[in-house]
Amino acid sequence: MFRWLVPLFVALAPARAEVVLFPASPETARMTIYSTLDAPLARPLIEAFQGQNPGVTVVYDELLAGEIYDRVLAEPEGTADFIFSSAMDLTVKLANDGQALAVDVPLEGDWPRWANWRDMAFALTFEPAVIVYHRPSFPDGPPDTRAALMGWLETAPRGKIGTYDIARSAVGYLFFSRDQEHFADIWPLVEAMGRAGVRVFPTSQDVIDRVERGELLLGYNILGSYATDQAARRPDLGIVLPRDYVVVASRVGLVPKAARAPDLGQAMLAFLMGREGQTLLAEKLRLPAVSLEVSGRDSAGAMARELGPRLRPVPVSPGLLAYLDPANRARVLARWKAAVE
Template sequence: MAKSPIMRLIARLMPAIATALALWPGPASAQVTLFPAPAGDGRELSVYSSLDDDLAAPLVAAFQNLHPGVTVRYENLLTTELHDRIVAETQAGGGTADFAFSSAMDLQVKLANDGFARPVETPHTRGWPGWANWRDTAYALTFEPAVFAYHKPSFAGREPPATRADLMQWMAEHPDEAQGRIGTYDVSRSGVGYLFLARDQELYPGIWSVVQAMGRAGVQQFPTSAELLERIADGRLRLGYNLLGSYASDWARRHPDVGVILPRDFTVVVSRVALVPAAARQPGLGADFLAFLMSPEGQGLLSRTLRLSAVSLEVAGQPGPAGGMQDLAGLRLKPVPVSPGLLAYLDQATRAKLLARWNKALAGE
């Protein structure tokens, strides 16, 4: 039977369609970087990560120095996409990445809790802090505190607030200075901002008085660290509350007018969490990469090169550059444990309730 004109057109277009599909780069949010093996023996490690590939490059290079035969395929994904890809690919039965590294602690723990991660014991597992290891399936690898960042010229000749009580006192005694010049995360759009608020509520009964005071002072909210720190650096904001310390510390090194304080009353600490997926195509390579990142060399690179304070006590306990930030000794550090307790933050009813209370407190209710 003769083909219709439409069918003939489709037949002519099929080669072009096939070529386009073969070259299609995938989701717009995914960024794939291939790190060829220095020696090359055909093995390939597949990594899904929320850490930018340029920041991951020193880690990959150091790993390949120890494993020169391994090519590394590195996919930089949004945290939600990373979680969803592992779930979908596992359920499809075709295998998934060999290693997953994400700043979304709750989603990583959900993968482990739902059976999408495999237990891995590395040479450093036994000495790892209990809060940073859940059943050998999900490991916290970084140590990133919530800090106060401030515009140094705005506090010339006096100390900036170093506790939440200090912050309340400064807002009460200097309303003209504080009005419209305090910033924090928009907790409805920032995952880490929401996590910091949830931990504040758990650890500090007076947090809602602080939020109300910030509301009276016309606090400004932003979804990203960069937007906050840019305004602190140029003086549009005098102080930022609960900023992610790794980014604030990096800005302080590059912008002399930015100062960073780890709160002395208590300091919430979050982490980037790593795991080896249960459906990894090369689980042995995934375990090797995890072991490297938990080693003194890997932790030192995370801390010094990436400016992300390390979990490993032989690194994190050191002052100066090796610790990524200032000496942590003497601070009341409150790490967010890697545990199923994080799953409560994913509950939509709990989230809606906390956000409603936040908005009411800012409005003075």
């Protein structure tokens, strides 16, 4: 994701699960973060946090959402000090299953109710699912509702639409689960994608890159926070917010119960909920802010004023756990596979 950004840090281990060291000198404490956010994008957040907390070296472990969940469960004697994950359901499950600490941070009482579950799991971003498209291929604009998308798919060139592989992408599965709740014809839409030779990928960036090149003409349910900044830099990449409804997901912060330095994890959470952290998320990372104190375009408040009832944010609540029910998930994935393969 955002491949042109080059990490300026000391790499500790090569892998998709990249571990990056943000050293402090002199080092007086060390904090470990497990996060789905790309390490290069985390740089301004970590450096600003270190500016408020001098002497804290940060070990930043970039993982897939499922890997974060598995690691926390596998490390009961000592795990990361802070979790920052795009998988809302898996993160809430950690809290629900007793793997999170209830924290006391300055803004917890003012945080939106939908974005705080029992002072353990906090939504920290407000990220819509969008349609990305190859601008030269849509001189009159792309389909901008799910019904219009179904119509386009009937005559679309084969193999030119992409989306998440919901079996491998936690956020993709979350978006699809919300679609099932808000769009009665979601399965006919998936079947239309299958007939059109849909290609599925584990990350947003896989789709975005192919759409920008014209290898794909359209990407469905793509995380807008990754696409927005790139669209401003890549003229052939377009974005549209669906006119029927817009699912909004959040990255969730949590301090694990088994954290080695829970005080530092709590300090990171407080920083990301504060004005500086929320402003950095919105302005530097283009991850729209939850806090109503951030009044710019990249904020929940601004989107609510512009889009009104079209927005369908996902609450941080145990309701997310229904998406993880093994029997239900198996049925959904089996039906999905039959439709798209």
